[in-house]
Amino acid sequence: MLQCLILVFLSIVLIYLIADFLKMIRVPGLVGVYLLLPVLYILPVCVGTQDSNPDPQGYVMYCPCMGRFGNQADHFLGSLGFAKGLDRTLVLPPWIEYQTGRRGSVMVPFDSYFNITKVSEFHRVVTMEYFFDHLAGSVWPPGERISFCYGERRGPIEQSCNAKDGNPFGPFWDTYNVSFDRSEMYGPLSYDVYHQDAGTVWNRNYPPEKFPVLAFTGAPASFPVQLDNVKLQEFVVFNEFWRGLAENWVKRNLPKGPFVGIHLRNGMDWDKACEHISSSNHLFSSPQCLGYRNENGELYQELCIPSDSTIVKQIKKAVKKVGAVAIFIASDNDFMVRLLSEKLKNLGVSLHHQDEGDSIPHLDLAILSRSNFFIGNCISSFSAFVKRSRDVEGLPSGFWGYPRPRNTHDEL
Numbered sequence: 001m002l003q004c005l006i007l008v009f010l011s012i013v014l015i016y017l018i019a020d021f022l023k024m025i026r027v028p029g030l031v032g033v034y035l036l037l038p039v040l041y042i043l044p045v046c047v048g049t050q051d052s053n054p055d056p057q058g059y060v061m062y063c064p065c066m067g068r069f070g071n072q073a074d075h076f077l078g079s080l081g082f083a084k085g086l087d088r089t090l091v092l093p094p095w096i097e098y099q100t101g102r103r104g105s106v107m108v109p110f111d112s113y114f115n116i117t118k119v120s121e122f123h124r125v126v127t128m129e130y131f132f133d134h135l136a137g138s139v140w141p142p143g144e145r146i147s148f149c150y151g152e153r154r155g156p157i158e159q160s161c162n163a164k165d166g167n168p169f170g171p172f173w174d175t176y177n178v179s180f181d182r183s184e185m186y187g188p189l190s191y192d193v194y195h196q197d198a199g200t201v202w203n204r205n206y207p208p209e210k211f212p213v214l215a216f217t218g219a220p221a222s223f224p225v226q227l228d229n230v231k232l233q234e235f236v237v238f239n240e241f242w243r244g245l246a247e248n249w250v251k252r253n254l255p256k257g258p259f260v261g262i263h264l265r266n267g268m269d270w271d272k273a274c275e276h277i278s279s280s281n282h283l284f285s286s287p288q289c290l291g292y293r294n295e296n297g298e299l300y301q302e303l304c305i306p307s308d309s310t311i312v313k314q315i316k317k318a319v320k321k322v323g324a325v326a327i328f329i330a331s332d333n334d335f336m337v338r339l340l341s342e343k344l345k346n347l348g349v350s351l352h353h354q355d356e357g358d359s360i361p362h363l364d365l366a367i368l369s370r371s372n373f374f375i376g377n378c379i380s381s382f383s384a385f386v387k388r389s390r391d392v393e394g395l396p397s398g399f400w401g402y403p404r405p406r407n408t409h410d411e412l
C-alpha cells in the first residue's frame with residue numbers, strides 16, 4: 001500500500017511537470033492525454049494490488065498437481081470459490097507445465113497469463129511468488145508448515161500426506177523452498193462451500209489463528225469444475241500481453257472479417273482417453289454439454305472423436321451462420337488441413353493455424369476465445385476453458401457431435 005501511495009504522489013508531481021511543460025511549449029490539446037498516462041500506469045498497480053499486510057483470516061494455498069492446463073483451470077475456479085467460502089486469501093499457484101524439450105515440470109507464475117486485478121474483483125488473492133517474498137516469513141515460518149490432504153497419501157512416510165512425493169509434487173514445493181513439518185488429514189470435510197456450510201465448519205476445525213495457511217497437497221476442488229463455480233470464469237481473463245498477442249496474430253494472419261475457431265483434440269492420449277466413453281456417464285468435461293446429471297444426453301463416441309463428416313458439416317454450418325471468411329484451427333496434433341481444404345474449397349474461406357509442432361497453447365486459447373463462432377470438444381477441459389470465457393462475453397459456441405443427431409446409434 002505504501003508503494004502505491006508513493007507512486008500516486010510521484011505521478012501527481014509528474015502530471016504537474018508535464019502539464020507545465022506542455023503549456024510552456026503551447027500544446028494544450030494534448031494535456032488531457034498526457035494527464036491520463038500516469039493514471040493508466042498506476043491503476044493496475046493500485047487497484048487489486050497485493051496486500052503485504054498479513055490476512056488475519058488466513059490463506060488457502062495448493063499445488064495444482066493434477067493434469068495440464070484445462071484440468072488446472074477447472075481446479076482453479078473451484079479453489080477460488082473455496083477460498084471465498086472460507087473467507088481466506090487465495091494464494092494463486094503457478095501453472096504447472098510440461099514443456100517439450102524440458103525435463104520434469106516448469107512453474108509459470110499465475111500472472112504470466114492472467115490478470116490478477118480481475119481475479120481480485122471477486123476475492124482477495126496474492127501470487128505464490130509475492131507470498132513467499134513478502135509474507136511467508138511472518139505468516140508461515142519454517143517449522144510450522146502443515147500439509148493438508150483428505151487422507152493418507154502413499155509415499156515414504158506412513159500416516160502422512162507425503163506432499164512432496166513424486167512429480168510435480170516435489171518440484172512444486174521445492175520451487176518455493178517449502179518443506180512440511182507435519183500432515184493434517186481433513187477427511188471427511190468437503191470443498192462444497194455452497195451447500196453444506198463447509199466454510200463455517202472448516203473455520204471451526206481450523207481457525208486462522210492456529211492454522212494461518214491451509215496448504216493443500218492437491219486443489220481443494222473437484223474436476224470437472226463444480227457447476228456453482230463455472231461463473232467464476234468471469235474473473236479469469238488473459239492479461240494485456242496475451243490479449244495483444246492474440247489480436248496481433250489474428251491481424252497478421254487472417255483476412256479481415258468474421259472467423260470460426262475450431263478445437264481439434266486428436267492426439268494419441270486422446271484416442272486412449274476416449275476408449276472410456278462406453279463405460280461411464282461422464283468423461284472429463286462432458287457435463288459442459290451433457291449437463292451435470294446427463295439432463296442433455298448421454299456420452300457417445302462422436303462427442304470425443306468426431307468423424308470427418310461431422311467436422312465438415314458443422315464447420316459449413318458455422319461459416320454460413322456468421323458469414324465467416326476464415327477458419328482458425330487449434331489442435332494438439334492433427335490440424336486436418338488437407339481434408340478441410342478439399343471439403344471446404346467451395347466455401348471461399350481460408351484456413352489458419354499456428355506452426356505445426358510449435359503451437360503455443362495459450363495463444364490458441366486466446367484466439368479461440370475471440371472467434372465469431374467456436375466449435376470445441378465437449379469432453380476436453382481445454383475446450384471448456386474457451387467455452388466458459390466466451391459465455392462470459394456472450395459469444396456463440398458449439399460442440400462436435402452435439403446435440404446428437406436423432407438417427408445415430410452406437411453399434412452394440
Ligand code: GFB
Nearest residue numbers: 067068069070071273330331332359360361364380381382
Ligand atoms: O488442457 P488439458 O487438461 O485438456 O490437457 P483436455 C491437454 C493439453 O494438450 C493442453 C495440449 O493443456 C495443451 O497443452 N493441447 C490440447 C493443445 N489441445 C491443444 C490445442 O488446440 N493447441 C495447443 N497448442 N495445445 C485431457 C485431460 O485433456 O486429456 C485429462 O483433461 C487426460 O486429464 C486426457 O490427461 C488424456 O481435457 O483436453
